[in-house]
Amino acid sequence: MMEHIPLNFPFLAAALLVGISFYIIIFKRNLIKLIMGIAMMASGVNLFLVALGYRAGGGAPIYTDAPEGPMVLPVPQALTLTSIVINVAVLALMLTIVIRIYRHTGSLDSEKSRKMKG
Amino acid sequence: MASLITHSPILIIAIPLAAAFLTLPIGMASKKARNALVIVSLTFVVFLVFALARDIAINGIHVYTLGATSPDLTIPTGFMVPVRIILEVDGMSILMGIIWSIVALAAAIFSLSHIASETGQNRFYTLLLLMVAGGFGMMFTGDLFNLFVFLEITSISGAALIAFRTRFADTQEGGFKYIVVSAIASLMVLFAIGLLYGQYNLLNIGALAQVIQYTTPDKIALALLVIAFTIKAGMVPLHLWLPDAYSVAPASITGMLLITSHTCMYAAFRVCFTLYGGMLDTPVVGWIIIIFGLLSMFVGVTMALSQKDVMRFMSYHAISQLGYMWVGVGVGLAVLGNAELVATYGRDAISGGIFHILNDGMYMPLLFFIGGALFHCTGTRDLTKMGGLAHKLKWTTMLFIIGTLCISGIPPLNGFSSKILIYENVYRFHPILTITGIIVSILILASFTKTFHSAFMGAELSEYKEVKEVPRSMIIAMVILAAGIVFITLFPSLIVNWTIHPAADALIDQGAYINAVTGAIP
Numbered sequence: 209m210m211e212h213i214p215l216n217f218p219f220l221a222a223a224l225l226v227g228i229s230f231y232i233i234i235f236k237r238n239l240i241k242l243i244m245g246i247a248m249m250a251s252g253v254n255l256f257l258v259a260l261g262y263r264a265g266g267g268a269p270i271y272t273d274a275p276e277g278p279m280v281l282p283v284p285q286a287l288t289l290t291s292i293v294i295n296v297a298v299l300a301l302m303l304t305i306v307i308r309i310y311r312h313t314g315s316l317d318s319e320k321s322r323k324m325k326g
Numbered sequence: 327m328a329s330l331i332t333h334s335p336i337l338i339i340a341i342p343l344a345a346a347f348l349t350l351p352i353g354m355a356s357k358k359a360r361n362a363l364v365i366v367s368l369t370f371v372v373f374l375v376f377a378l379a380r381d382i383a384i385n386g387i388h389v390y391t392l393g394a395t396s397p398d399l400t401i402p403t404g405f406m407v408p409v410r411i412i413l414e415v416d417g418m419s420i421l422m423g424i425i426w427s428i429v430a431l432a433a434a435i436f437s438l439s440h441i442a443s444e445t446g447q448n449r450f451y452t453l454l455l456l457m458v459a460g461g462f463g464m465m466f467t468g469d470l471f472n473l474f475v476f477l478e479i480t481s482i483s484g485a486a487l488i489a490f491r492t493r494f495a496d497t498q499e500g501g502f503k504y505i506v507v508s509a510i511a512s513l514m515v516l517f518a519i520g521l522l523y524g525q526y527n528l529l530n531i532g533a534l535a536q537v538i539q540y541t542t543p544d545k546i547a548l549a550l551l552v553i554a555f556t557i558k559a560g561m562v563p564l565h566l567w568l569p570d571a572y573s574v575a576p577a578s579i580t581g582m583l584l585i586t587s588h589t590c591m592y593a594a595f596r597v598c599f600t601l602y603g604g605m606l607d608t609p610v611v612g613w614i615i616i617i618f619g620l621l622s623m624f625v626g627v628t629m630a631l632s633q634k635d636v637m638r639f640m641s642y643h644a645i646s647q648l649g650y651m652w653v654g655v656g657v658g659l660a661v662l663g664n665a666e667l668v669a670t671y672g673r674d675a676i677s678g679g680i681f682h683i684l685n686d687g688m689y690m691p692l693l694f695f696i697g698g699a700l701f702h703c704t705g706t707r708d709l710t711k712m713g714g715l716a717h718k719l720k721w722t723t724m725l726f727i728i729g730t731l732c733i734s735g736i737p738p739l740n741g742f743s744s745k746i747l748i749y750e751n752v753y754r755f756h757p758i759l760t761i762t763g764i765i766v767s768i769l770i771l772a773s774f775t776k777t778f779h780s781a782f783m784g785a786e787l788s789e790y791k792e793v794k795e796v797p798r799s800m801i802i803a804m805v806i807l808a809a810g811i812v813f814i815t816l817f818p819s820l821i822v823n824w825t826i827h828p829a830a831d832a833l834i835d836q837g838a839y840i841n842a843v844t845g846a847i848p
Contacts, residue, residue, distance in 0.1 A: 226517075233510065246506065246513075249510070249513050256520050257520050260520055260523060283529070287471055295509075297478075297482055298505065301486060302502065302506070305498050305505065308489065321499070323495055
């Protein structure tokens with residue numbers, strides 16, 4: 209059991225990140241903290257994807273000075289890159305909207321800046 | 327022409343994408359040229375979608391491999407599995423494509439006058455076309471990762487469009503809620519994709535469906551995918567963001583957002599039927615979907631009864647309409663394992679649910695557009711402040727009556743033909759479903775009668791003496807959708823035979839979808 213822990217460490221870290229970010233998203237009332245929670249969640253998922261890319265015995269898929277032996281398929285890395293780019297766009301848009309909300313309501317508290325109910 | 331149809335899946339996505347980035351330079355030079363570009367490109371997309379639909383009706387599933395020497399070469403030479411990006415269009419995808427192309431064209435035409443007084447119109451059309459491209463991508467893609475990418479494209483452009491009118495505080499709040507919910511849902515989808523990739527080293531839906539085992543991680547992935555798409559579609563109890571986001575968006579965008587809800591629902595069906603299919607514990611998953619549907623139907627309509635804001639009122643009705651589709655398709659999913667029951671009522675229940683997507687995709691955007699037209703004329707969304715508008719808005723009133731009769735399922739309009747198909751077949755599964763459906767239908771009619779009365783009937787109000795009929799482009803957009811309604815009303819059996827049954831069969835027949843990818847080894 210113990211010998212699996214180093215191998216599973218990235219997955220545990222990813223689960224921890226996603227768990228903490230869920231807590232932040234649900235319980236924090238500050239909109240900037242909410243956005244930070246989503247950024248953390250994205251990092252957790254990205255870490256999960258990168259960790260999936262490693263297969264026991266496989267080398268990094270870089271052809272320059274490559275050692276002998278099989279290489280892993282670089283699909284998860286490609287996915288992670290795409291996902292990082294998308295998340296940058298999402299976070300930028302969120303922050304833009306938060307600036308607008310602050311200008312309209314003068315508050316970043318999700319309870320105070322709420323207009324719509326029912 | 328033949329090569330145009332061969333390449334049409336990618337062209338349908340690429341043309342709006344290319345036009346999106348052309349609107350900015352062209353719009354700076356001339357406003358008229360930009361409008362013409364938007365309308366012409368979307369009209370061409372409508373034409374391509376119909377040409378592709380005809381081809382699929384004749385030749386079956388259309389597979390398009392990007393970057394391959396020949397578009398049907400799904401598995402590259404020397405590989406055992408599909409590694410390229412594959413677009414796979416079957417009966418169900420193309421039905422969604424038909425709805426999306428028509429609504430997108432109508433929304434673009436409606437926007438011509440609806441946002442005529444706003445700043446930054448070039449960017450509005452850029453975002454609109456990006457959203458069109460993203461929606462088509464979600465419908466046509468054959469692999470899970472591109473589903474995620476196109477989901478994000480649709481969400482980002484959708485959120486930016488909701489928050490487009492930055493001078494109002496509520497639009498910013500609605501846009502923020504939408505992007506937060508979308509971001510969380512998309513990350514759940516990505517996590518589920520990671521779980522599936524980690525086990526099978528595959529991303530292609532067809533190839534994954536062939537090897538999937540329904541292990542514990544697969545079940546977690548299924549739960550994550552279904553919940554994520556349920557959040558994005560806006561089903562009760564995960565609907566709280568939907569009225570806030572839909573009611574503040576420009577009306578043309580609300581119509582399109584509704585179809586993105588349908589598209590997320592389509593993605594959930596694709597996951598349940600095509601990806602998991604026979605492996606699924608179908609009664610359990612089917613009942614979960616049915617319960618989501620029942621809750622949405624009932625909670626949506628009861629919340630709508632008390633609304634004063636016309637767009638909010640219609641948003642809640644949109645939620646309750648989504649419930650009908652989930653109940654219809656959920657019943658089909660619940661009996662999927664039993665071939666005999668599928669033949670007796672499962673297939674028809676699915677057909678009813680899918681037919682309702684088509685009908686809802688015509689009348690619900692029409693009603694949203696009418697809400698936008700009322701806002702355009704009166705400057706308010708508050709129903710209590712409106713009144714006597716039928717004297718001035720003759721076209722809008724007529725179209726509103728058509729929409730109302732459709733949504734409440736009054737024969738012989740198209741809303742009735744799909745609801746009766748759902749009622750008849752879910753009754754054999756469980757009578758309570760039909761009873762709830764009929765009660766909800768009555769409540770819909772009641773609430774729409776109230777709205778019709780408070781907005782259109784009564785004496786002319788003094789503050790609306792100067793109101794004129796809405797601009798021509800708005801009427802054209804609404805008439806396009808109303809023409810769709812009339813066409814479906816006149817030829818329901820034609821529509822069911824040519825589009826709805828192939829779509830239902832595409833969902834049921836998992837093998838055909840898999841063979842289209844893995845069987846096409848040259």
